[in-house]
Amino acid sequence: MSDSTESTDPNDTGGIDDAGGGPPRDPTLRRPDGGTTVLEDDRDAELDRGPFQRWVANSISHPERVYRAMFYVAAIFFLVTTLFPFYWLLMVALTPEGQLQDIVFTPNGFNPGAFVEVFEVIPFHVYMFNSFVIALASTVVVLVIASLAGYAFGRLEFPGRTPLMLLVLVISFFPPAAFFIPLNDLFNTSFVFLEPVTGDGTLYNTPFALVTPLSAIFMPLAIFILTTFYGQIPDGLEDAARVEGTTRLGALFRVIIPLSAPGVATAGVLTFIAVYNEFFFSFLMTDGQPENWAPILDGILAYQGQYEVLYNLMAAASILGVIPVAILVVIAQEKIVSGLTAGALKE
């Protein structure tokens, strides 16, 4: 408390001297009028102010307390808003069917069997597999193409580089819905040359109907990330690789990409999560049947029948669907951190 009483003094230096709790200073030095004011001492000054004023003065002299308080407030806010839905989802999943009213903090009953039931009612594992394949394929496509683009944008000088990069970024600002109708039309059109691949010659109800547009939509961000990383690899390393016997492409895959592992991991994880979580195209580019490459989204909605909605199973399926992404993030985080600490380059 001694800190706060001292800090009400108008001549306080801002709490720097007070922190040490050193010997009391000469009072005349602290009072320009020699101590003749009506406020005889610190105690009187404190009495003169309300608790809010005291708090304000205290905050001004010790801003770090306010910052810490703000940090906790913000952190708790974000934790609650992000984690409470999962908690609530778990409560819903654990509640037996038919007792789903008024769930707040505890489940009405205990039914872990819902996590098994989700696979019995519909083949949810097939939906998960579909989503996983689609997300993985999109990530591979994005990483390969974005690596080549990132190499060009990050390491080569060519006319129109900046305008082209801007164009790529502008594409990422388009609302994906704008592409939907033409794409849907295109994917429902039969092409003879696709017949050996898809049977009827259309891309609808195939993974390509999802992988193609989703790769394109999430490509610009990956290009941007990889451009930054590849641009930072010293030219000498690429030159060395080329003289030693690689092509430019070989240098990219043997030297530049391994050294940019954190960037590649970041781009890959972001793309995977974004595609895995995507709603719009996932919902509309297949007919929702698991054998037609419908993703998790359709699986969750499949618990919604004509006469009843199995909310507890939808909740359980949602939690199961999140698990692969959660695992991926935990693993990738470790990789990203280890990549950052290991990537000390000598320029």
Added chain:
Amino acid sequence: MSRVRLENITKRYGDETAVDDISLEVEDGEFVTFVGPSGCGKSTTMETVAGLTRPTEGRVYIGDDDVTDLAPKNRGVAMVFQNIALFPHMDVYENISFGLRLRKYDDEEVRRRVEEAADIVQLEGMLDRMPKEMSGGQQQRVGIARAIVRNPDVFLMDEPLANLDAKLRVHMRTELQRLHRELDATVIYVTHDQAEAMTMSNRIAVLNDGRLQQIAPPLVCYNEPTNLFVAGFIGSPSMNFVEGTLVEGGLETNNFTVDLDPSRLPDVAVGDAVTLGIRPEDVHLSSYAESLASSTDRIDARTDVLEPMGDEVFVYLLLSEAATGSMEQDPAASPNQLLMSVTPDTEIEAGQDVDVVLDRSRIHLFDTATGDALVHDITDLPEREPGTTPTEADS
């Protein structure tokens, strides 16, 4: 091993000309150094040999093959880089064997050759270290091992010692010479350090502003520089230059006159501006004049600053006119200054009036207008062949 031939190599970046019409030939097994100040195009020239840069014009030949359009990997060259450029994510063994593994040599062959290369550069027992765990000198030895392990036709070395400390640099210099002798390889070496160029090379190629100034053995570049740039660049400290004018019977400068017959000089005539060049070791105290075969008249000077280097002493001389009050000028840039080197046992001190002479057999004359060398010895100028008088040549 192969020779390397550059034919009219020009490289432009937009409007900038980095390399301007360079032609030269490096013989089989020869050690040639490209030397010049920063930005003179020496690295770019080397990159055209390596294939990392495509020349705007001109052809590159290695052996008898035109390699101008070949990728670096197909040229049979190996390169050592200034920034060492070891792959940080590979250990020493992987770094050295990188090129061999790309060429699909079998594992035993790779191991044998890597160990052999590591032996040559004295890296035994370090093959499983990571580059960042090694000192700068060790890293550069790995870089050299990576180059020699493939047994290439041509070695390219782009300032390989520039990032090393002074002591290590001198040590590596001798190692590179030993290596060159052992491997009997064609080496092109780029440096801005003329001491490296002088000590290591069979021939030096001096470059400036993207142009080849002179390509000759080190001592020829030193003793018979083709122009003012080479004369000033080769040698440390650099040559003294005194600007003057040709008059009847001599060369007149601000402070002294050198007797000579202008009609015997090629390409210049009386009235033309001529620059006299003289190296510090060819400026002598006048007491020493008798031991010279031919010396100039005495020149009055005052000693300004002494720089004892141990084996010799550099004396900055102010020529008489300048000695009387030109101190507001930067003395180093003054045309009235000469640098002389004397043996350390010479009795001389700062601020002393001395007489000096120049060794006439070591005086270089340059045409001030073009910078080209006229003669490198004025003791016995040859009779000019009739019909080549400058008046006729000019008209």
